[in-house]
Amino acid sequence: MSISYQRWVGRKQTSNFREAAALETDTIDVSKLKGDEVVLKIHYAGVNASDVNFVAGRYDPTAKPPFYPGFEAVGVVTHVGPEAKRFRVGAAAAASGYGFFSEYAVISEKRLIPVPSPDPEVIPLLVGGLTASLALQYTGEMKSGQKVLVTAAAGGTGHFAVQFAKLAGNHVIGTCSSDDKVEFLKKMGCDRVINYKKENLAQVLKKEYPKGVDIVYESVGGETYETCVNALATHGKLIIIGFVSGYKDQSGWVEGKGKPGAPLVAKLLAKSASVRGFFLNHFDRHFKEHMGRMVQLVKEKKLISQVDNTATFRGLESVPEAIDHMYQGKNVGKVVVAISSPQAKL
Structure with missing residues (x-):
């Protein structure tokens, strides 16, 4: 079984996201998942100021296109590899890394963070x-x-x-x-x-x-x-x-x-x-501890994870507009794009 999906791919090194990246179609053959790989259907992705640095290749001078932008996502696991044990199909999970301006992502379950539900408020954390x-x-x-x-x-x-x-x-x-x-x-x-x-x-x-x-x-x-x-x-x-x-x-x-x-x-x-x-x-060894602390603070209503609600961005095609919105200084809190959630509430 294969999944056809769209994702943003940077093909040109420039800080102008619209010039650097384009929506492309790719496929995932779920029968070829290796080890603890899982497929994450992305419901929400976060926008960061550094998205433009990434497609410009600024963080690694030796890097060459293609670049796969999008640093954070939350969604639901749809398929699991033969050695996956921590996550089952239907489980909600969050992830940070690269390539999350996408409808789906293949990722090691070790890099996933379990969350109660795939809500947009997870993204700012x-x-x-x-x-x-x-x-x-x-x-x-x-x-x-x-x-x-x-x-x-x-x-x-x-x-x-x-x-x-x-x-x-x-x-x-x-x-x-x-x-x-x-x-x-x-x-x-x-x-x-x-x-x-x-x-x-x-x-x-x-x-x-x-x-x-x-x-x-x-x-x-x-x-x-x-x-x-x-x-x-x-x-x-x-x-x-x-x-x-x-x-x-x-x-x-x-x-x-x-x-x-x-x-x-x-x-x-x-x-x-x-x-x-x-x-x-450089501080990835502390991620789990600090993420756990923040989630607990949110539960106790001692910490607010603010999703920007000054504008609504739905679908992958809205990513460039979301980036522009942030650079125009209009956002209050985190800019989040609803990728594929039918219950998207922003």
């Missing part, structure tokens, strides 16, 4: 939630009683960083771009929300936090990054989880001309501060 949880604990070494600044705080990972920082007993500052997001972040627990369209971020930080902030969870880049470095307290830590302002035009991957490095180094040196990068895949 897989990349955004794990990134926030792991980065703040291991890279930021977050403690209680600190001042934590989260940029793009209403986004897919930012809203988790706000909540984790607050749960740890910290004063949380969040940046965003609209009044709706201001209200959302207040509900998430932000002590101070800065709408940078109405307030000058650098001025607010200098005036209200003259001694600086202890941790910055930074995903914007560009001028925001420079402002955050200036706002660091003595022994402060800035965690770079991304630099979305330089993704689409790829400027973030190119060394700027005529930009001396000494001033930034001097600022860090003067404060014994540090800038630390975080890449989720």
Whole structure:
């Protein structure tokens, strides 16, 4: 028996997703599943800012097309291989990796996470939630009683960083771009929300936090990054989880001309501060523990896994529109695409 399905495939290296990728048809011969492989019918897939970096080949300079984008999914197991033991047909499961902008995926059951049901609210936990949880604990070494600044705080990972920082007993500052997001972040627990369209971020930080902030969870880049470095307290830590302002035009991957490095180094040196990068895949040994913790917090209603409801995206063909929506800064929470669920509720 074979399953015919569609998936997005990147054939050209460019950060313009519409130019890089196209919908293609493929087949899965379920009689040839090996070992613990299973077939996952994907109900929902998540959109990430780094989707455009992936099809541009930025994460691995030696990589060449084809690329299979889509980093996270939740769905139902439809077929199992001869050695699969953990999952049965009909079981709900989530997964993170590559190739999930697709109607189906073949995957080792070891990489699947059991979930009660294939709901869209699972998606934000897989990349955004794990990134926030792991980065703040291991890279930021977050403690209680600190001042934590989260940029793009209403986004897919930012809203988790706000909540984790607050749960740890910290004063949380969040940046965003609209009044709706201001209200959302207040509900998430932000002590101070800065709408940078109405307030000058650098001025607010200098005036209200003259001694600086202890941790910055930074995903914007560009001028925001420079402002955050200036706002660091003595022994402060800035965690770079991304630099979305330089993704689409790829400027973030190119060394700027005529930009001396000494001033930034001097600022860090003067404060014994540090800038630390975080890449989720380097912490995979901690995924199970942190995922379990987040699921429990959601059950206890202590953590909100926010799916963006400012727009609805259904079907694989809507993936480019969903990516554009996120880059336009319209989303509040995680952008999710309903792939093949007949009960899709977004």
